[in-house]
Amino acid sequence: MNFTSIDAAMGVSQLFTQLSTPEGIEELNARIRDNVPSTATLLTWGSAAMVGYAVWEQIKFRMYRAGKKEQLPGPGFVTPILGGIVEMVKDPYGFWEKQRKYSFPGMSWHSLVGTFTVFVTDPAISRHVFNHNSADTLLMALHPSAKNVLGEHNIAFLHGPDHKALRKSFLALFTRKALGVYVKKQDEIIRNHIDQWMALKETTEMRPFVRDLNAFTSQEVFAGPYLDDPKTRAEFSEAYRNMTDAFLAPPFCLPGTAVWKGRQGRLYIIKVLTKAAARSKQRMREGHEPECLLDFWSQQVLQEMREAEEQGVPPPFYCADSKMADSVMDFLFASQDASTASLVWTLTLMAEHPDVLQKVREEQYRLRPDPDAPLSAEVLNEMVYTRQVVKEILRFRPPAPMVPQLAQQPFKLTEHYTAPKGSMIIPSVWAACMQGYENPDTFDPDRFNAERKEDVKFAQNFLVFGHGPHYCVGKEYAQNHLAAFLCRISTSLDWTRVRSGCSDEIKYLPTLYPGDSIFKFSWRGKNSKA
Numbered sequence: 001m002n003f004t005s006i007d008a009a010m011g012v013s014q015l016f017t018q019l020s021t022p023e024g025i026e027e028l029n030a031r032i033r034d035n036v037p038s039t040a041t042l043l044t045w046g047s048a049a050m051v052g053y054a055v056w057e058q059i060k061f062r063m064y065r066a067g068k069k070e071q072l073p074g075p076g077f078v079t080p081i082l083g084g085i086v087e088m089v090k091d092p093y094g095f096w097e098k099q100r101k102y103s104f105p106g107m108s109w110h111s112l113v114g115t116f117t118v119f120v121t122d123p124a125i126s127r128h129v130f131n132h133n134s135a136d137t138l139l140m141a142l143h144p145s146a147k148n149v150l151g152e153h154n155i156a157f158l159h160g161p162d163h164k165a166l167r168k169s170f171l172a173l174f175t176r177k178a179l180g181v182y183v184k185k186q187d188e189i190i191r192n193h194i195d196q197w198m199a200l201k202e203t204t205e206m207r208p209f210v211r212d213l214n215a216f217t218s219q220e221v222f223a224g225p226y227l228d229d230p231k232t233r234a235e236f237s238e239a240y241r242n243m244t245d246a247f248l249a250p251p252f253c254l255p256g257t258a259v260w261k262g263r264q265g266r267l268y269i270i271k272v273l274t275k276a277a278a279r280s281k282q283r284m285r286e287g288h289e290p291e292c293l294l295d296f297w298s299q300q301v302l303q304e305m306r307e308a309e310e311q312g313v314p315p316p317f318y319c320a321d322s323k324m325a326d327s328v329m330d331f332l333f334a335s336q337d338a339s340t341a342s343l344v345w346t347l348t349l350m351a352e353h354p355d356v357l358q359k360v361r362e363e364q365y366r367l368r369p370d371p372d373a374p375l376s377a378e379v380l381n382e383m384v385y386t387r388q389v390v391k392e393i394l395r396f397r398p399p400a401p402m403v404p405q406l407a408q409q410p411f412k413l414t415e416h417y418t419a420p421k422g423s424m425i426i427p428s429v430w431a432a433c434m435q436g437y438e439n440p441d442t443f444d445p446d447r448f449n450a451e452r453k454e455d456v457k458f459a460q461n462f463l464v465f466g467h468g469p470h471y472c473v474g475k476e477y478a479q480n481h482l483a484a485f486l487c488r489i490s491t492s493l494d495w496t497r498v499r500s501g502c503s504d505e506i507k508y509l510p511t512l513y514p515g516d517s518i519f520k521f522s523w524r525g526k527n528s529k530a
Contacts, residue, residue: 054080057114064116065109067417072118073102074109083111092508096401100431107413117424118413123435123461125413126427129405130467133159140470141406141424143510144251149243149262151270155330156470163469166318166327170473172300173293179476180377181290182221186484187375189217194492198521203498206517207344214340215240217481218332222293225283226276236272239265244336247510266329273325281321294328335474341399341511342482348514349393349443350490351497356445360386360490371491380483388445390482391455394464396443399511401430403466430512432463495519 037045057080065072078084088095096119102108105122120126132138140156143149150156155166172178193213197206215237219227227233246262253259273294280298290296301319308315317323350357363385364371405425412418419425434440436458437447447454455462465472472478489495497503498518505515 050080057081057111061109061111061116064420064423067414069416072107072109072417074099078111081114083113083115083117085113088112092510093506096428096508100428104431105435107417112424115422115424116420117426118419120413120425120427121431123432123463126429126432126463127460127467128413129425129427130403130463130470132405132411133163133469134408135159136409138405138407138411138425141404143247145246145249145253145259145262148251148253148259149246149266150330150333151266151326153326155327159469162317165316167469167473169297169300169304169316169318170327173296174473174476175296176377178290178293178296179480181296182293182477183375183377183380183480183484185221185224185292186217186481187488189213189220190485190488191492194489198493198523203518203520206347206519207340207513210343210347210517211336211340214343214481215336218335218339220292221477222328222331222335223273223276223280225291226279226294227272232272236269239268240332240336241265243269243333269329269332270322270325273328274321277321277324277328293331294324297324297328331474334472335478337509337511338399339478339481341509341513342393342397342478343485344513344517345393345397345399346390346482346486347489347495347519348497348517349396350486351495351519353443356389356443357490360389360486364487364491368487368491375484375487377480380480380487383483383487385445386483386486387479388448389486390479391448391462392443392445393482394479395433395437395462397512398429398433398464400464401508401512402426402428427463429463429466432461436461492524493521494524495521 058077061078062071065074075084079086084095099108099110099119100121102119103121107122107125108119110117110119120129129138133140139159142156146154146156155163158166190213193209193216197209200209219233219236219240227236242258242261242265244262246259246265249258249262251259253263276294277298280292280294281302284290284295284298284302288295290299301316301324305315305319318327350360363383367379367382368375403426405427407419407421407423407425409421410418411421411423411425413425437454438444438452446452465475465478496519498520500516500518502515507513507515
């Protein structure tokens with residue numbers, strides 16, 4: 001008789017009576033030993049299940065990688081369950097470079113924590129991938145913690161009519177007038193931070209200082225007039241850092257973890273920006289001139305609200321203060337790591353290529369006889385060579401090297417290969433930027449001059465700002481920021497790189513950075529033209 005039959009025959013009260021004696025307890029233990037598998041048996045069953053799953057996974061991946069003509073290149077065997085995740089975490093650059101070499105240009109496969117992954121190095125296929133963004137094709141697949149940190153309604157996760165309407169509204173934020181207002185703020189902040197850098201007592205790693213410069217610039221340009229309380233600004237900056245740090249931590253959102261702090265940081269930022277949106281709308285109703293990105297959007301939103309009222313329809317969903325706050329937070333976050341990486345590369349590549357820096361300076365002194373005068377958007381637009389340098393920095397070291405997408409259904413990548421549903425498709429921006437161009441592995445801003453016109457010839461390979469529905473609307477702002485930084489620092493400072501054993505390495509954090517960023521700075525003479 002087993003335990004279940006005892007319970008049914010005797011009743012619960014009788015069973016407990018029996019268990020009240022040592023003999024009853026011993027009898028129950030004996031029956032449990034007879035009916036429950038031993039530890040050895042459980043281990044055998046578990047091992048068999050794991051082996052079975054591992055074999056099934058390898059067979060599944062072999063089927064997934066099969067095309068009509070040939071299999072996708074890639075590893076012949078992957079670690080069960082884990083795939084290549086350990087190797088990727090230990091050496092991200094080495095992992096993805098190895099993946100690129102499997103097929104360049106083309107496609108290759110791997111597995112990351114059981115997810116079948118297709119790595120795309122062909123620019124045409126990458127553009128095809130970027131062109132699709134819907135619930136029945138592909139959706140952006142960011143960090144596992146992205147929805148916790150950024151929120152489920154972040155623009156990165158939007159698609160369809162709402163996404164198109166929101167992006168259309170953003171056009172008012174990057175007009176010539178708006179960009180001109182931003183440039184003045186960017187220039188002033190860069191000057192202030194250069195002063196702070198020169199006050200440092202010793203040579204140090206500059207990445208955190210560049211990060212602070214970029215974060216303050218984004219806050220001031222996007223919502224500066226409304227972050228006017230010092231305590232709120234400090235807490236806002238801390239929350240912002242917590243959001244960024246969350247993406248470098250394990251994806252566990254439990255109290256005290258980095259992801260939890262990032263999520264709390266987002267909630268605080270949304271709270272502050274919601275109040276800022278209400279204040280901005282009020283100022284724009286009163287007829288004040290826009291002073292930041294939020295003001296330009298408030299003007300646009302108020303106009304759209306008036307038009308909706310005249311037509312007797314509800315205003316667009318993004319007109320609510322909280323929705324505006326969510327989008328401005330997205331601008332803040334999107335401009336952080338990518339721009340910081342590009343600013344660090346600007347310092348690094350100019351130190352490594354003094355001939356290029358000299359040509360930048362020559363253009364600066366020609367267009368800006370008084371290098372201490374404030375920058376203007378008009379002068380910035382005349383800087384042909386400086387802008388060539390900025391574009392080459394972005395091509396040579398694209399800050400966001402890849403943009404993962406998740407297949408919602410089987411997705412046809414070429415005539416001969418369809419990625420299965422649930423697979424991760426990763427277009428390589430960096431690989432695209434290294435194709436077509438003359439000597440692509442060489443840093444050469446002259447490739448974009450009027451004679452060679454490689455920016456026109458290979459425009460479809462320049463995927464730094466994406467392509468398709470999620471093409472970066474802040475492209476001009478980002479390039480102006482780099483140009484303003486290069487303008488100001490090239491005429492203010494001399495600098496050399498302090499090299500170490502890791503200087504030539506490349507780090508994924510998760511954007512691309514040089515192995516280190518240590519420089520010696522000195523002031524240039526006010527009248528120096530050298």
